[in-house]
Amino acid sequence: MQQTVVPAQYLQIARDLAGRIARGELPEGSRIYGRSVMASEYNVSPETIRRALRLLSDMKVVEVKPQSGAVVLSADSARRYIENFGESTELRTLRGQLKTLMNEYADLNRRLTDTVTALVKSQDTFAAANEPFPNYEVPVPKDSPLIGKSIGALKFWQSTGGTIVAIRRGQTVILSPGPYAELYAGDVIVLVGSPSAAEAAYHLVTTKEAL
Template identity: 45%
Template structure:
């Protein structure tokens, strides 16, 4: 058989207790009469009367003979909530909220750190030209054949730094100044965008 849950008056009583526990409704203050509360919860005044009676039995409110009720005890409201098995839910939600707030604080802090680093890098490298890595094959009758890196004044003439030389199946990393160029060597260089034309001019054929 399907569980239809607690009666409406009990649900309303619990909701009022929650509002008292949250401080929305203060101790020693008056809450609205049955007609107004009935309109607020869209139920009959009789349902509100039963809700008030339940809360009065729990010593949470005191029903007035004239109209409405006086809130007597927030502590009793909390006890009533716990008895209805939602106290743990409140505590869990509060813990989860605190965890999320801490995570958000840490995330905001990290975002600020990253933004600061980006700004720092932008300022530091604003005037530095980007570097490119390019490859050039030395033709068979290049003007730099049988010459060392020092003899060709490679860096002085091109502004490029030789990262490696590919020779057949070998890769020579960071060749020294006495490295001698051979036909079909592939020079791997890094530098600004202007190095391409300068290197082409340096390694061009002797008969060009």
């Protein structure tokens, strides 16, 4: 989103008042409205008007008198303010605002970089979790030495490196069987793991000397 950089309000008001004095709209010796009236005219706070008048007072354009407002001193000083100090002050303000914007941009860029880095790390960390583990089915033969043995007693995971996630028994599916679940002839073991784990499980259920 594009931002418009403008001088501070009190600088714009001081510049406008100096212009009116230089053009004779506010003649020398005339009294400028009180701060409350000017605040209403410029739609700003009385403090903003005070800062504008103080700046013009320092440049001898006006004289600020307590309890009686400001009096125009010199149209020539007003013109010098416009030609010299006004421009340089606005430039300093613009430079300051540019510096602030650059600092904000640097901070935003740093935060963006940190966020992207964290996102990439998160994707790397959880990439494997987004990929489903391969599953294998290992039938239990009728003459398997594992028949009647519990999963815990078989130390299935230690022996094969695979994890039994279900046992299909006819039309029934036993999900997440515990260590006390026993294997029956005709069961189909559903396990997750590597191809070598599936091979080891097949060897386990078919080898006569398994147990």
